[in-house]
Amino acid sequence: MKKTLRIGHRGARAYALENTLLSFQKALDLGCDGIELDIHLSKDNKLVVIHDDTVDRTTKGTGLVKDFSLLSLQKLGIPSLDDVLILVDKRCMVNIEIKANFVFDILNTTIIEAVKNGWRYEQLLVSCFNHQALHQIRQLNKAICLGVLTETSIEEALGTAKQLDAFAVHPDYTLLNKTNCQLIQKAGFRVFPWTVNEPQDIANMKALGVTGIMSDYPDRIS
Numbered sequence: 001m002k003k004t005l006r007i008g009h010r011g012a013r014a015y016a017l018e019n020t021l022l023s024f025q026k027a028l029d030l031g032c033d034g035i036e037l038d039i040h041l042s043k044d045n046k047l048v049v050i051h052d053d054t055v056d057r058t059t060k061g062t063g064l065v066k067d068f069s070l071l072s073l074q075k076l077g078i079p080s081l082d083d084v085l086i087l088v089d090k091r092c093m094v095n096i097e098i099k100a101n102f103v104f105d106i107l108n109t110t111i112i113e114a115v116k117n118g119w120r121y122e123q124l125l126v127s128c129f130n131h132q133a134l135h136q137i138r139q140l141n142k143a144i145c146l147g148v149l150t151e152t153s154i155e156e157a158l159g160t161a162k163q164l165d166a167f168a169v170h171p172d173y174t175l176l177n178k179t180n181c182q183l184i185q186k187a188g189f190r191v192f193p194w195t196v197n198e199p200q201d202i203a204n205m206k207a208l209g210v211t212g213i214m215s216d217y218p219d220r221i222s
């Protein structure tokens, strides 16, 4: 049976504060094949790694991410995407989930720069629930590997994946079954379900033959 890729969700969220360098280091220590992270834009137009659009839940600060400069966000413990890429240094795949508008040009430039520095496009997978955002990325760069996120419809995500010549479909794991998983794979796309934490759910996903699993407990994926 093919190995199921271990993808640390927001790093290794069960063991360290999510989307921090500590969390990504922990994911590397656990031998992850990939990490997942979320990006927003700072006031000075830098890509920063945080899930929410405010800093309130995960830092000591309060306010909207877009109202802080990169330096202020870093002081709160929020890394830039560049900080994470430097830390990971091509040792595993990075799934960059877009959580904000207006990041497209900067993200494209960042990925092109990373590829110049030795990253492979397949190591920098860009995903988003907003499929229009994925269309914008595709218009900018045909080489970027896209992951079509869905929490509602695999059928719709598969249609989008075909239109975009995407790399993967990223479904909420509760949407997946043997039939639709095979449908995605027969169409030529990888399958990366999220966020699968319970051992029984992980076993079920493995039995479906998914490409990789995103988990807060990546060490539970054998």
Ligand code: G3P
Pocket (backbone or CB within 6 Å): 009, 036, 038, 051, 097, 127, 149, 170, 194, 195, 214
């Ligand atoms: O990318 C998969 C997953 O992270 C999407 O949901 O809310 O955890 O970003 P969320």
Ligand code: CA
Pocket (backbone or CB within 6 Å): 036, 037, 038, 097
């Ligand atoms: Ca995410």
